[in-house]
Amino acid sequence: MELPEVEVMRRDLEKDVVGRRIKEAEVRQGPNALRVIRRHNKPGTKGVRKEFTSHLAGRKITKVERKGKYLLLHLDGADVLVVHFGMSGQFLRATKRQPLPPHTHVVITFAQGGDVRFVDPRTFGEMFVTAADDLGTVRELAHIAIDPLEDTFTWASFGEYLSQRAAKMKPLLMDQKVISGLGNIYSDEVLFGAGLRHDRMSDTLSSGEVRRLYRAVQEIVQEAIRYRGTTLPDEAYVDLFGRPGEYQNELKVYGRKGLPCRRCRTPIESVTISGRRSFYCPQCQS
DNA sequence: GTTTAACCCTGCACGC
């Protein structure tokens, strides 16, 4: 799940769970459920599950923010539930009567009825509670760079930063310390949109290329949110209510190896770069 | 400073 999917989830939660009071939270049995709340597993803690759930019971959700790919659910009483979906994590809204899907690790039940389930087969996802005052010191959040949707993300400052680095564009775009929210799918799409190859060095970009890149980041992220995210067959992202996104139909290069480029008909190629699959058009990107 | 690889985990597509 990358920025657009997390943002769609944030908006769903804002509409549907902000203002609701949590009746109780349950961490399911099994080692994988404990993995999801692993950050609470500090030495000296008596019951890890209790340590987590006691922060949630009786609290009202007051606001939902996003920082990069992290969601911050603010609770009254000045605590914050921090959530990262990893690659297979998701929140699902349901009623008590609906059976829990496999790999449900946490269930948050509301006082007015209904619940939200955190489901995550591969358990790369994570959730933990921290005091709002301590958010600045949380290691996972401290390094998260500027969000491409923020007003302060400008092409001038972006270009200035790129010129000071000498790194390949693909891993650089995926680096959350540089710009937050892009993962493997959208970094490929952004590079195609900007006409840049995955292995172009950041300090060789002309100002025109920087501007094209800047525009591609904003346009693709915003368009993917409008289409409610990308749902690929193998990693089936769905929104809070279980509905898939539509942006997979708009993808220009990701997952399209061997298929004709939508712009020039040249077959899309793929390479592995720093351990990640990268798709690109050898004709349109340089 | 930059890059690579390993690790965590499960589901799925393969090949035999």
Added chain:
DNA sequence: TGCGTGCAGGGTTAAA
């Protein structure tokens, strides 16, 4: 049919 193998991916960390 059924099993083993390899791959995918986000983020962190150690090593090159």
